[in-house]
Amino acid sequence: MIHNYIKMRLSITLLLLLSLFSVNMSAKSLNLVINELLVTNTENLVDDYGNRSGWIEIYNPSHRVIDIGGCYLTNDTLEPAKYKIPEGDEITLVAPLSHIIFYADNKTHFGIFHTNFTLQESNYIALYDRDQTTCLDSVVYPLPMPANFSYGRLKDGEPEWGMLAKTSPANNNAFVDKGAASKVFAERDPYGVVLAIASMSVVFLALLLLYTLFSLTAKFSIYVTKERIRKTAKGEKSETIVETHIPAEVYASIAMAIHEYQEEIHDVEDTILTIQRVAKTYSPWSSKIYGLRNFL
Amino acid sequence: MIQQDNLLSFLLNSINKIILSTGFANVEIGNIIMIIVGIMFIYLAIKKEWEPMLLVPIGFGMIVGNIPFLEGTDVGIKEEGTVLNILYSGVRHGWYPPLVFLGIGAMTDFSSLISNPKLLLIGAAAQFGIFGAYAIALAFGFPANEAGAIGIIGGADGPTAIFVTSILSPHLLGAIAVSAYSYMALVPVIQPPVMRLLTTKKERLIHMKKPRAVTQTEKVVFPIMGLLLTTFIVPSGLPLLGMLFFGNLLKESGVTNRLADTAKGPMIDIVTILLGFTVGASTQAAFFLTTKSIFIFMLGAFSFIIATAAGVMFVKIFNLFLKGENKINPLIGNAGVSAVPASARVSHMMGLKYDPTNYLIMHAMGPNVAGVIGSAVAAGIILSFLS
Incomplete structure (x- = not known):
């Protein structure tokens, strides 16, 4: 069922695309x-x-x-x-x-x-x-x-x-006349109706094509995911699932940290629990390496 | 004695010359007004935090551009070969906007769009603002090339507006750029009343289906297919669309993180500084304070309103064909204009206002990034018709 659906959408997309391609096979090699x-x-x-x-x-x-x-x-x-x-x-x-x-x-x-x-x-x-x-x-x-x-x-x-x-x-x-194109256009379309209709049609067409293509991609992606799940259920353990398995202790720690942060519970006052990267304040004055000689 | 007289007159002449070259001797009321406007922009950016990244450079640029000086001293932005003039050439020849688009592409996550592609159509509908404003500008007597440049303000995309104007009507660059960026800053003020007016309470409470997780492959395919499809249809949008999708591929490929970081970090920052500052500096009173500029500001606001209304109305009509949990909250219709992420944020805030459990931000980002693509496509079409 899903195969037929995808095939139908793919055919429509291809037809739409082909109708847009106008390849001039008899193009001359030099335009002079x-x-x-x-x-x-x-x-x-x-x-x-x-x-x-x-x-x-x-x-x-x-x-x-x-x-x-x-x-x-x-x-x-x-x-x-x-x-x-x-x-x-x-x-x-x-x-x-x-x-x-x-x-x-x-x-x-x-x-x-x-x-x-x-x-x-x-x-x-x-x-x-x-x-x-x-x-x-x-x-x-x-x-x-x-x-x-x-x-x-x-x-x-x-x-x-x-x-x-x-x-x-x-x-x-x-x-x-450099501005001739716009002048001619304005003469023939004094109210901007033609421009509006033509342009909106093109904008819609462009985004409609993208929409069709990505609806199709979405269906395909969902189909592939379902297939993978089905296979996994049959006993084939997917590597990704093994990799993404997170132990319950981690969830518990995160929940505890959020709880402490939101409730402002502090058991150790001078320590801040954070998920942000923290740069240690570092000074050459406190480093032993600067106190050592650089030669043997 | 005669020698002393000569020395004295030489000294007085020199002092006179210095006085004549000062800003005080050359100042005009227009310069003062523009300097005040510049200060106001900076105030709004700092105090109200309205698009500070844009309004601070533009505001300061306005002040710089309106410091009066004697013509021929080779300091002005319009004088050939000066430092400011060289920096401004990136605006005049349209180099900066595609570079900004590269950064935008590297920043943008198209996941919400890929997971729910029908949101793309909202981005298309909102482009109606461009053509609505074009028609009104024509009715006001603007020539077609100027009307096209004014209309593009409705795309709510500063770089696109600058790119199109630099080709169609370079003499309006200052007014259109300032208008576009100002209204982008005013999105939280302009859009909510239109959204409230066009939606019912029931519609505002619609909870949308949670977007599905998107695979890495889909994210990589999107910029490539997006580029091919859109630029084969509208090749004139290539500079903008090419850079947008290229930036996105750098982000999503997963192997060019350094390039993506540069594009979305230092590069876009540098270009934004140059773009904002030089656009501001180009608003010299003599060129800027005209009735035309006032009309441009009026039409710019109008195009934003039309674009917002078109997006919201399109969702309402679209909903007639959708069932149950597939229905779209019309509050994300406004996000079809490409003011990223300001308009998506407006959708989110409005949604929360009516239902504190309704988080619309991820849904609104879909039409929002579609708006970026849509406005670049629309710009390409306008250029192909009018240039």
Whole structure:
């Protein structure tokens, strides 16, 4: 009977838990996206050598540092590993929620951030993971594109693309309002009812799960204890019971001590019976050891 | 003669400069009021013994924070790089609250909760105070992030309130921290009238079933399972819940007594001193004495009342589904707020008042520690919605 009960509760708990787990099996290995690009550059961003060229902005939407070194940039669907971003250099680390710029100028001799293709060659650009097969992100952009105008995500990392009102190399594509989440929430829930219902449901769910689990544990624990008692009754003496056996004299002494304490009965006036640890007053002056020589 | 004149004017200028830099030259009425409030806190702590561990550091911090000085002398808590500013960064960036939770975990015995897990639900019900106060703060015109920080006062958990406020509305830290800790000190004053109002004499006399003995294995499993279940649901509560359950595991494992002793002893004492003192020192009159602070105090009291009422009412409703000796005394409903152990003590004292043989303390500790978990979970949800 108790077995069935425990099984039923266990099944319910497992079901509840499983319903909460949403494992994204298709998660990409690196969380990097192509965020913005500019094809024709006549009066826009200038590289370290004073040249202007098309550029690609990569964005790290995660909250951890990601090394883009070893990944690939390409403008050819048939050649994913067209430009390998060199590895082992600190400058390929992309900080959380930050951007990194690559110049599509076909001048790799200028350094890590200069690709071996230009953006005019095709209307496709992709970022591949180190395994050369996992496409981290790709985009098909409209050509021809007006000079000095960029095509990008309307908000950093978000799916909608379009021509941007102003270019923003290595910056946010849209103005970010830090308190936006709470403002939007308050607009949609002006009386706090949604927050109250949603939050209380989650609080209850969390504690309900704990409750279910520990009710189950309690049943199991009681069951185990009963089993042990049953076995003990059959003649198997439990070690714990032997260990915890306290002689009657001890009970009598404790009872006597409490009685004396409560009734303030004192047979020896200068002695206090206590269960508290007592530190003896000790002084080096009264110690013989300090009076002895420390050498032979 | 000219040289003497120059020397004299230099001397007078120097004296003038010293006078202008003294507190007397820079004092404002607000500073005086806050210093008086600080002294009052210390008086209440010493004379009435209201949460002395908190009110003494906060009160003294208030006095320190309101000593007037010339700006730019690099002594103030708000001036970048000063000693007080560096100590205050633990509050501003939310480092202290998880450390306090580590100590709380190492101090807390979850046995009463494990032996009677349904008491967990009372801890959940009492969190309604947070959301009730949030709704009222919104109605008063507070923006959502400020309303969220004000609402968390209803969780009756100082560290949680500071943690949430440091993320949502750092500019309200002083007012919210002082409000939260003050009301925690006032739990014995605020809760009993609400409990009396919402319970009948018959309900107050309910004797609860004696809690069963809990095994060591159950005590060890609790922090691990508690962490997994709560943080998988609300990961944003991880700093608080992680440290709370870690501290408890140190206590219950039986093999890390030294670590547990440090967490619940010297460490929590150090953090409490720094936390209380710097929170008090951050209540500079210019930032603190505003109408907003008055509203925060009002709403804080209100959130405590709602939380207490929600806990008591939940037990009454819960009792409709329970039979005989399983019934719960609604006087432990107030303990669902996480003011440990003050609110459990209130339940116990109220129980004894109506029946001198009814000892509720062990039963009340269940919802009380559940309240700690509940308020940390609620804080996580508020952060995930509003930050």
